[in-house]
Amino acid sequence: MKIIVPIKRVVDPSIRISVKADGSGVDTSNLKMSINPFDEVAVEEALRLREVGTASEIVVVSIGPAKAEETLRHALAMGPDRALHIETDEMPEPLGIAKLLRAVIADEAPDLVILGKQAIDDDSNQTGQMLAALLGWGQATFASKLGIEGGNAVVTREVDGGLQTIRVGLPAIVTTDLRLNTPRYASLPNIMKARKKPLDKRPLAAFGLDTRPRLTVLKTEAPVTRTAGVKLASVTELVERLGRAGII
Amino acid sequence: MTVLLLAEHDTAAIADATLRALAAARQIGSEVHVLVAGSGAGAVADAAARLDGVARVLLADSENYDQMLAEPVAALLASLADGYDAIVAASTAVGKSVMPRVAALLDVMQVSDVVAVDGPKTFKRPIYAGNAIQTVTSSDATIVATIRTAGFQAAGEGGSAVVEAVSGPEPAALSEFVENFTVTSDRPELTSARVVVSGGRALGSAEAFERLLTPLADALGAAIGASRAAVDAGYAPNTCQVGQTGKIVAPDLYIAAGISGAIQHLAGMKDAKVIVAINSDADAPIFQLADFGLVADIFTALPELTAALEARAR
Numbered sequence: 186m187k188i189i190v191p192i193k194r195v196v197d198p199s200i201r202i203s204v205k206a207d208g209s210g211v212d213t214s215n216l217k218m219s220i221n222p223f224d225e226v227a228v229e230e231a232l233r234l235r236e237v238g239t240a241s242e243i244v245v246v247s248i249g250p251a252k253a254e255e256t257l258r259h260a261l262a263m264g265p266d267r268a269l270h271i272e273t274d275e276m277p278e279p280l281g282i283a284k285l286l287r288a289v290i291a292d293e294a295p296d297l298v299i300l301g302k303q304a305i306d307d308d309s310n311q312t313g314q315m316l317a318a319l320l321g322w323g324q325a326t327f328a329s330k331l332g333i334e335g336g337n338a339v340v341t342r343e344v345d346g347g348l349q350t351i352r353v354g355l356p357a358i359v360t361t362d363l364r365l366n367t368p369r370y371a372s373l374p375n376i377m378k379a380r381k382k383p384l385d386k387r388p389l390a391a392f393g394l395d396t397r398p399r400l401t402v403l404k405t406e407a408p409v410t411r412t413a414g415v416k417l418a419s420v421t422e423l424v425e426r427l428g429r430a431g432i433i
Numbered sequence: 434m435t436v437l438l439l440a441e442h443d444t445a446a447i448a449d450a451t452l453r454a455l456a457a458a459r460q461i462g463s464e465v466h467v468l469v470a471g472s473g474a475g476a477v478a479d480a481a482a483r484l485d486g487v488a489r490v491l492l493a494d495s496e497n498y499d500q501m502l503a504e505p506v507a508a509l510l511a512s513l514a515d516g517y518d519a520i521v522a523a524s525t526a527v528g529k530s531v532m533p534r535v536a537a538l539l540d541v542m543q544v545s546d547v548v549a550v551d552g553p554k555t556f557k558r559p560i561y562a563g564n565a566i567q568t569v570t571s572s573d574a575t576i577v578a579t580i581r582t583a584g585f586q587a588a589g590e591g592g593s594a595v596v597e598a599v600s601g602p603e604p605a606a607l608s609e610f611v612e613n614f615t616v617t618s619d620r621p622e623l624t625s626a627r628v629v630v631s632g633g634r635a636l637g638s639a640e641a642f643e644r645l646l647t648p649l650a651d652a653l654g655a656a657i658g659a660s661r662a663a664v665d666a667g668y669a670p671n672t673c674q675v676g677q678t679g680k681i682v683a684p685d686l687y688i689a690a691g692i693s694g695a696i697q698h699l700a701g702m703k704d705a706k707v708i709v710a711i712n713s714d715a716d717a718p719i720f721q722l723a724d725f726g727l728v729a730d731i732f733t734a735l736p737e738l739t740a741a742l743e744a745r746a747r
Contacts, residue, residue, distance in 0.1 A: 196561070198696075198697070201564065201696060202561050202564050202565065204564075204565045211560070211561060211565050278542050279533070279542070279543070280536065280537065280540075280541070280542045280543075283537060302678070303678065305561070305562065305677070306560065306561060307560050308545065308546065308559065308560055308561070308562065308677070309543070309545045310529050310533070310545055311533035311536070311543050311545060312533075313533075314503065314529075314530060314531075314532075314533035314534045314537070315533045315534065315536065315537035315543075316537075317503075317504075317534060318507065318533070318534040318535075318536075318537035318538050319537050321605070321607075322607065323504055323607030323608040324503055324504070324530070324534070324607075324608070325608065326503070326526075326529070326530045327526060327529075327530075329671070339611065342526070343526070343671045344526040344527075345525050345526045345527075345672065345680075346613070346615045346616065346672060347613065347614045347615040347616040347670065347671070347672055348613070348614040348671070349500075349610070349612075349613050349614075350610075350611040350612045350613075350614075351500075351502065351608050351609065351610055351611055352608065352609050352611050353607065353608040354606070354607060354608070357607075357608075362678070363661070363665075363678065364664075364665060364671065398542070399541065399542035399571060399572050399573050400542050400544065400569045400570070400571050400572075401569065401570050401571075401572065402567050402568070402569050403555070403568040403569065403570055404567075404568045405560075405565050405566070405567050405568075406565065406566050406568075407564075407565060407566075408559070408563055408564065408565070408566050408703075410722075411703060411708070411721075411722040411724075412722075413720060413721050413722065413723065413726070414708075414723055414724035414725055414726065415724075415725060415726070416715075416720070416726040416727070416728060417725055417726065417727050419727075420727065420729070420734055420737040420738050420741055421741065423709065423725055423727055423738065424738065424741045424742065424745065426725055427686070427707075427709070427725070428745070430707065432685060432686050432706075432707055433653065433686070433742065433745070
C-alpha cells in the first residue's frame, strides 16, 4: 500500500516569535525553521507501517518556498522513498492546500494519507478534514493509535472526554496527535542517502487551481501580556494572599 | 444574518462549550438557530429551545449522528447550509473534526478558534500558540467558524423557540464507531471550571500526581489539569492536557504545580484571572506570568497547601 504524508515547514517549536511593530504580521526572518512536529509524527507512523510490511511506498509532499526542500530532505532522511515539492512563495490557506493535495492524490492514488492534525504556526487544524471532504473519503482526526486491518484503518482518537476508536474504510485520511509515536532521528548515513532520493519539483501554477486566499488578515497583534507578580515566602503567605484577594 | 450553531450533547444536556459558543453566535448574527443531532435527542432540543437568544431549533433525530462522526454530521450541516450566513460550532474535538469538512463541502475557508467577534465577517483568532492574535475578514459567502469558548459566557435560559424536525442525506458508509474509552470524573469540567489545579512532570509518577493533586483539587472544588509532559509520561489521562494542542482554560484561579511553563502549556492557561505557580526551580518560565509564585518543593508545599485550605474551610 502507498502512503502520502504532506509536511509543512514552520518556525521551530522552541522559538518564541515576535509580532512586527506595524501589525503586518509575525517576523519570521532569520528564525530556525523545522518540520511541523505533528507532520514528523505522521512521517514516523508511515515508516512504522512500512516496517511491519503494511506499506510499500511512502511519498512526502510539501507546498512552500524553495527552502521547503530542506524540510523534505529532513523527512527523506527519516526513510520515505521520494518527495514532491510544490513550489510557491505565496502560502495558500488550508482550503487551497487541500485542493492541491487532492490533485496530487488523483495522480498518486495512495491508500492512506497521514497528516499532522495542525501546523504550529497558523494553528488552523483544517487541512486533513478538508482534504477528506474534497475526496469524499472517511477521516480519523487526532490519532493516538493506528492499525490497518483488512481494508480499514482502525484509529484511536484523542477526544475531549477520553479516547474514541473508529474504523475507517480505505482509502482514508488520518491526522496525528503527538502521542501517536516518537519520531526517530535520522542517522548521518541516512541524511547523506536522502540527498540522492528522488525529489520532484512542480510550480504551483502548473496545477491550474484557484488557491487565492479567502481570508484577509487585517492586522496581527501581540497578545495582552501578563507580567510576573510577586514571589511569596511560604504556603501560609500564599493562602493569606489568595484569601485577601477574595479568590478562596 | 442568520447563524446555525451545531450543538453537542450527551442526550441529557447541552454541553457547556455549546452554551458558550451560543454567545459568540449571537454576536455574529441577529438570529441564531441550533442544530441538535442524534437519536433520542428530543429533550435536548427542547432544552435548546429554552435558551436565551435561540430563534429556532433543528432536530435531526437519527442514529446516524449518535457518535457525531465527522462524515455524516458534516453532510447534514452542508445540506442545511442554504439560507444561513454563518455556521459555527465550539472548538471541541467534535467541532474541530466536523467544521473544516463542512467548509470544504461548501468551498469556503474556515475561521478556526475565534476568540472575539469584531463583525459579521471579521474575527480575532490566535496563531503561534497564542503568541500573536490575527484579525481576519472573510470574503466567502458563508462563514464557517469554530469558537474558542473560554472567553465567552455560557448562555442562560429565557427563550421559547420552535423545534423543527430535519433530516440529512443518507450517509455513505465511510467510517464506523467502535468504542469509547471515557474518563469519568465527579469534578467540574476542565474547560469550564472556576478553579484548575494542574500538575507537571516534576510530580514524577502517576501515584504522586494522584496523591498530591487530588486532595488539593478536592479542597478547592477544582478540576485537574496537566502539562503535556505529565500526560506523555502517563501521570494523567489525555483529557487533562492543558495547552496549545490540549484544552484551553480560563478559570478564576489556576495553580500550576511542578510545571516549568513551556510556550505550548502557557497557550492553554494564560487567560486565567489569577495564576499561582509552585516550582522548585526559581528560574522556571511559569514564574514570568504567575501572579503568585512560590519557589518550593511541591512534595512538601502541596500537602501543606491542602492542609491550610482544609483548615480554613473548617
